[in-house]
Amino acid sequence: MASARPALPTGLRRLLGGGGDLPPQLAEDPEREQGRLAQVLVREFEDQGSGxxxxxxxxGSITYLSAKVARIVAxxxxxxxxxxxxxxxxxxAAQSERTLNFHLSSRTSFTDLSVRTAAQPEERWWSMSGRPMFDDLGNFQGFVGSGSDLTEKRRAQAEITRxxxxxxxxxxxxxxxxRSTLDQALAHSRLSYRATALMLLDLDRFKAVNDTLGHQTGDALLQQVATRLQRCVGEAGLVxxxxxDEFQVLLSGDVGRDRLTALAGTIIEALSQAYLLSGSSISIGCxxxxxxxPHDGDDSDVLIRNADLALYAAKADxxxxxRFYRPEMLAGAQSRRQLEDDLRVALREDQLYVAYQPVVSLKQGRIAGYEALLRWNHPERGLVSPAEFIPVAEDCGLIEALGEWVLRTAVAEAANWPAGVRVxxxxxxxxxxxxxxxxxVTSALAAAGLPSDRLELEITESVFLNDGAASEEMFRRLKSLGVRLALDDFGTGYSSLGYLRTAPFxxxxxxxxxxxxxxxxxSRxxxxxxxxxxxxxxxxxxTTAEGVELQDEIELIRKLGCSHIQGYVYGRAVPAAEVxxxxxxxxxxxxxxHKISRRPRLKVLRRARVQIGNRTSEVRIRNLSATGAMIDGIDFAVPEPGTQLLIELSDDKMIAATLRWCRGGQAGLEFAELINLELLNAPARRAA
Structure with missing residues (x-):
């Protein structure tokens, strides 16, 4: 049987009574009935509300406390x-406790005082108000007040803050x-003269993971990256x-170049280790x-911009x-921006033209087609390399407009060529x-009147990083037009040979x-x-062999079975009139x-020691290849061609060689065996 609830104290009834009209049936004993009504209302409020x-x-001892609160706090x-x-x-804290005690001991009213449960494992927050009570003679009788639960509100505020x-x-x-922490750190740095370092990180190959394995796997990968990154930085900075896939690390205080270099190396190594996700081993980079x-900027905008420029340089390298920021990076960015502006003008004012490089059929011995290549003759800078402006066009969104212009121009020109020549x-x-x-493509072919089989679209392996189903659908639609498809730069992309089973090249x-x-x-x-x-x-x-420059390579390419050849050996790209x-x-x-191949030579100037028999001479090396060298400065009688000798190319290491020619104070040597130029390159440059 439920226990009866205690009657409301007089002070609380007075707090809630406060007059007001009564119903007629209660008017016979207004004071008693008003107290009873107040008690009903309080019970309802306590049971149904948060107060x-x-x-x-x-x-100061409690004489009344709503039951639902009493169960929680006591x-x-x-x-x-x-x-x-x-x-x-x-x-x-002690000072905070005195805030509540102050009001109780000084007998002053308080409103909306935030308090929490004192001795319970679950933290609960309340808002309390109270006022002192006095009798008719002015004697203090205690405090009376109300409260409400702030716990959910506090949690909601904490979540909003989070x-x-x-x-x-x-x-x-x-x-x-x-950004807020960076602003504060820079403001503090101006007063304390302490350095602040900002690292910007970008994950390499993350987009390929996201596109091929899905966003859920991509999110899981980002969570693991965050864990590794936090572990690398620790308490040294804010991550x-x-x-x-962009991350940032902020460090203050001891941020010397050596420390930053070591931390960057640690981060790159940690983030480049394989990740195990959904049963697959995934490798990315950073x-x-x-x-x-303050050296690279003393406000947030400048520092972020310069760190971003350094990140751009890291990707480019x-x-x-x-990479650390250097002032010339800003000049390079400004140059790229100017190039972007000039490129927009070039597209609008016909500064661009298409040049055509011949593709020769080795079987038929004639030109089978031409590759259309975009060229830009800048009014002030002259010819601008495509390697310089094509990446800019891709970054600024101009590549599609340029691509459409090249396609329409090339197809229209090819319509004037003989029927067997493709573009x-x-x-x-x-x-x-x-x-x-x-x-x-359909529109360009129709406008020019060119048969579709005379158009060849060259596509690089990087298209396979996009959604597989979308790529297959694009291949199907293009082949349905009757155009030819060529896989460009084969062997330099990111994909495996698997796509050749389905892509209709x-x-x-x-x-x-x-x-x-x-x-x-x-050579392999x-x-x-x-x-x-x-x-x-x-x-x-x-098959087309690209970049052929030497005549002896033509016969090799033919023997290896290539069907076509393209390169400077048959001519550079020329304007349409020359085609x-x-x-x-x-x-x-x-x-x-050149008719024959010869190994690359380094132009150097360094001293070396030559030994012929029991005689030694100091000489100068003028150029150097893997098979030989040209020298001058022999200080004794010039030996005859065919003379065997030793030459010191690196410290305390003599290489056997044969003298092949000698004239005008210079001589040519042929080494007895191939040497590794990479091992000799650095010493040679230092000596020069």
Missing amino acids: WFWQTDRD DGPAIGLTLARLFQSQSG LALFDGLTGLANRQRM GRLGG SIGIAVA GRGVH AVNVSPIQFANPALPAL DKIKIDQSFVRGAAEPG NAAIIQAIVTLADTLGME RAQLGQSEAPAPSG
Whole structure:
């Protein structure tokens, strides 16, 4: 049987009574009925609402406390305990406790005082108000008051604060907190003259993981990256995530260059270790840009900009490295921005033109087609290299407009060529990802009246980093138009050979890095070319060897089975008018350039020691290759060609050589065996 509730104390009834009209049925004994009504209302309020009531006697002991609060704050009965024993203001420090005690001891009213549970494991927060009670003679009788639960409100405020300052995925500081902390650190640095370092980090190859394995795997990867990054930095700095795969590290105090270099190396090594996600081993990398205040900027905007420029340099230098900001990086960024502005003007004012490089059929001995290459004749700078302006066009969003202009121009020109001559146009990964590409190709062919089989679209392996299903659909739509597809720069991309099973290529273009040096003795490039040709033949594809510059490479390429050849040996890219002149000739273009391959030579100037028999001489090396060297300065009688000698190319290491020629005070040596130029390159430069 439930116990009866205690009657409301007089002070509490007075707190709640306060007059008011009564219903007629209660008017016979207004005071009694009003007290009864107040009690009903209080009980209802305590049971259904978040508020509660309390009262103490003149000694500060509790005489009334709402039951629902009493169960939370007291292990047993609350009546008779002091208020300060059950509640503490703020954090519970002595000064905060006195805040509540102050009002009780000074007998002053208080409103909305924040207090928390004093001795319970679960932290609860309350808002309390109270006022002193006096009898008719002015004697103090105690306190009476009310309260409400603040716990959920406090938790909500804490969550809002967390969301405002922390990244929801990784738990690291977010962009807002990092910026606020950086502002504070720089302000403190100006007063204390302490350095502040900012690291910007970008994950290498993360997009490929996100696109191929899905965003859920990408998010899990970011969480592991955050854990490793936090472990590397520890208490030395603040780690934050700016969004996507961009992270930031803020350090103050001891931020010398050596320490920053060591930390950057530790971070890159840690983040480059393999990750195990969803049963797969995933490898990514990390690039870092570093700027240090006040030397690299004394306000947040400048420091962030300069760290970003350093990060850009790290990516440009091959990724997986760190770079410190240097003033020339800003000049380079400004130059790129100017180049971007000039490129927009060039596209609008016809400063661009298309040049065509011949592709020769080795079987037929004639020009089979041309590759269309974009050229820019700047009014002030002259010819600007595509290697310089194409990346700018990709970064600023101009590449699709440029690509469409090249396609339409090249197709229109090719319509004037003989029926058997094709034109090849490069398609950037950005263009390939655009679903409107097939419609653009169709429009260009129709406008020019060029048969679709005379257009060859050159696509690089990087397109396979995008969504596989979307890539397959794009290949299907392009092939349905009847155009030819060529895989450009084969062997230099990111993908495996697996995509060749499904991608409908008509040709593989062998990258020039495999062609160069293929005719030299001991080179493995010929074997690589042979393997690519065999693979292409098996799949029914043609092959084009790119970047051929030497005449002896033509015969090698023919023997290896390549169907086509392209490079300076058959001519550089020329304007459309010269193409028509070439095609008007009955004979194929004659090869030009060096007839034989020779190993690369280094122009050096360094001293060396030559020993012939028992005689030694100090000489100067003028140039150096893997097979020989040119020297001058022999201080005794010039020996005859064929003389055997020893030459010291590195400290205390003599190399056997044969004198091959001698004239005008200079001599040519042939080494008895190939030497590694990379091992000799650094000493040679220092000596020069």
